[in-house]
Amino acid sequence: MSDESEPSEPVVHGALMAGFAQACVNLNIVAGRRATALLADIDMGRWFPLAKWMEIERMVGESYANVEPIRLKLGIEMMTLWYHHGPGKALIHRGADFLHFQTGSHGIASVIRGPREVVGSFDLAEFDSGRGHAVIRSSTPFDKTIECGVLIGGVMAPGDLYYVDVTNDGDPNRLVVEFH
Amino acid sequence: MTLDEILQGRDPDRLSELSREDMHRLFWMYKGLLKRVERDTAYWQATNDNLRTAYERLDEQERELARAYQTIRQDLEIAQQVQHALLPKDHPEMLARFEFSVYHKQMTEVGGDYYDFYRLRDGSHAIGVFDISGHGVSAALIMAYLKAQLVQTMEQVSRPRDIVEYLNNATVGFLREVRRYATVNFVAFGERTFRYVCGGGYGVLIRGGEVHTFNKGDPFIGLRRRAYSEYELPFETGDVLALYTDGMVEAQDSAGADYSTRRLHELVRSNAELPAGQILQRCLDDYGQFRRVDADDITLIVLRRRAA
Numbered sequence: 001m002s003d004e005s006e007p008s009e010p011v012v013h014g015a016l017m018a019g020f021a022q023a024c025v026n027l028n029i030v031a032g033r034r035a036t037a038l039l040a041d042i043d044m045g046r047w048f049p050l051a052k053w054m055e056i057e058r059m060v061g062e063s064y065a066n067v068e069p070i071r072l073k074l075g076i077e078m079m080t081l082w083y084h085h086g087p088g089k090a091l092i093h094r095g096a097d098f099l100h101f102q103t104g105s106h107g108i109a110s111v112i113r114g115p116r117e118v119v120g121s122f123d124l125a126e127f128d129s130g131r132g133h134a135v136i137r138s139s140t141p142f143d144k145t146i147e148c149g150v151l152i153g154g155v156m157a158p159g160d161l162y163y164v165d166v167t168n169d170g171d172p173n174r175l176v177v178e179f180h
Numbered sequence: 181m182t183l184d185e186i187l188q189g190r191d192p193d194r195l196s197e198l199s200r201e202d203m204h205r206l207f208w209m210y211k212g213l214l215k216r217v218e219r220d221t222a223y224w225q226a227t228n229d230n231l232r233t234a235y236e237r238l239d240e241q242e243r244e245l246a247r248a249y250q251t252i253r254q255d256l257e258i259a260q261q262v263q264h265a266l267l268p269k270d271h272p273e274m275l276a277r278f279e280f281s282v283y284h285k286q287m288t289e290v291g292g293d294y295y296d297f298y299r300l301r302d303g304s305h306a307i308g309v310f311d312i313s314g315h316g317v318s319a320a321l322i323m324a325y326l327k328a329q330l331v332q333t334m335e336q337v338s339r340p341r342d343i344v345e346y347l348n349n350a351t352v353g354f355l356r357e358v359r360r361y362a363t364v365n366f367v368a369f370g371e372r373t374f375r376y377v378c379g380g381g382y383g384v385l386i387r388g389g390e391v392h393t394f395n396k397g398d399p400f401i402g403l404r405r406r407a408y409s410e411y412e413l414p415f416e417t418g419d420v421l422a423l424y425t426d427g428m429v430e431a432q433d434s435a436g437a438d439y440s441t442r443r444l445h446e447l448v449r450s451n452a453e454l455p456a457g458q459i460l461q462r463c464l465d466d467y468g469q470f471r472r473v474d475a476d477d478i479t480l481i482v483l484r485r486r487a488a
Contacts, residue, residue, distance in 0.1 A: 065229055066229055152219075161212075163212035180208035
């Protein structure tokens with residue numbers, strides 16, 4: 001599949017899939033032969049059906065009685081890997097850069113493609129550096145707690161901020177970032 | 181005094197010297213740490229809960245496995261009793277004519293070695309020794325099937341060659357379907373001789389200090405329809421006959437050498453003057469010292485014709 005074509009089915013970039021899978025392995029959510037099979041199955045240069053991502057999300061959900069803290073940690077771990085072992089360090093230099101990177105769904109568009117009504121958006125809606133406040137509007141098909149973890153991990157990764165928290169208590173699709 | 185200098189010097193008394201900006205940094209640093217601890221605590225709590233649940237599931241699965249194992253054990257014990265019941269026990273008519281001793285050991289609770297004593301339609305006595313391919317329950321089921329087929333066969337024919345051919349023709353379809361076969365060694369005794377059919381089985385006659393090895397070139401039972409050959413050898417008072425399956429002679433020592441037919445035959449020959457039971461025991465003692473571990477079912481029958 002070429003990068004220029006618009007796929008009829010939603011697809012996720014292999015690098016994101018690999019980060020997600022590696023985070024699952026690092027956190028021992030999958031282990032042993034299942035871990036080897038999961039990682040062996042993912043080619044960083046390919047695009048994968050969104051269904052494969054959802055399958056891993058489902059597997060994580062079924063593995064834990066209290067899954068929310070795990071999902072949050074998974075998102076953080078993913079972005080830690082992305083920053084320290086992936087392209088992250090070349091793209092952002094400060095925690096706030098990660099938030100700006102989401103402007104116009106720029107970040108999400110590089111890792112998920114397909115019909116807009118399915119892939120949705122992940123867009124920086126508000127940003128106030130003085131107050132340490134930002135809002136991301138998300139309508140992606142991904143789990144929202146994992147997305148909270150992604151924001152925490154992405155903003156924390158450069159190491160210039162002391163405090164980061166993301167909440168979406170009132171509206172699951174409105175991710176409120178507090179950073180200092 | 182900056183926050184970094186205070187932190188490096190580990191001197192909390194000088195916190196009051198911090199600037200407003202550094203106080204803010206310290207505040208968010210502390211809040212950030214608390215938040216991290218909160219997230220990590222929640223994560224480890226969830227992981228711990230999950231571990232506890234996994235252990236509970238593991239315990240339950242272990243109990244289920246133990247129950248299943250117990251059921252299988254009981255079934256295997258019953259199967260062992262059934263198989264044992266299928267083997268010959270009292271043989272007063274054979275004992276009147278022959279002095280003999282039998283060693284029969286299955287690798288597991290049940291197995292594929294099978295022997296039996298028969299009274300043929302013409303009144304003569306016979307022995308059959310079979311080794312069904314494979315081990316365990318499936319081989320034992322085939323053994324029970326062969327025994328049933330042999331009972332029917334005996335009602336139809338009485339020459340060893342005819343018996344084996346009839347048995348092979350009656351069972352080849354089924355055995356091929358279940359991908360199994362059996363070696364056969366069938367011996368029928370006359371007044372001063374015996375006739376035998378041997379397809380993959382093992383037999384040796386010791387007569388006058390000489391070793392006469394069975395011709396075992398006929399096919400196994402269950403491979404294809406084919407005619408079998410029948411051979412006749414003299415068998416008089418004092419002669420010793422040993423029939424066995426491959427379990428003993430193919431067993432290996434720690435260096436990987438086979439026990440071998442030659443070693444067993446020489447042992448039978450050199451002890452041929454002893455009673456059958458002692459010959460068999462000498463063989464077992466020698467085998468016990470040789471082999472590293474049993475690798476197959478074992479059957480060994482030593483038989484001597486009594487004086488008339």
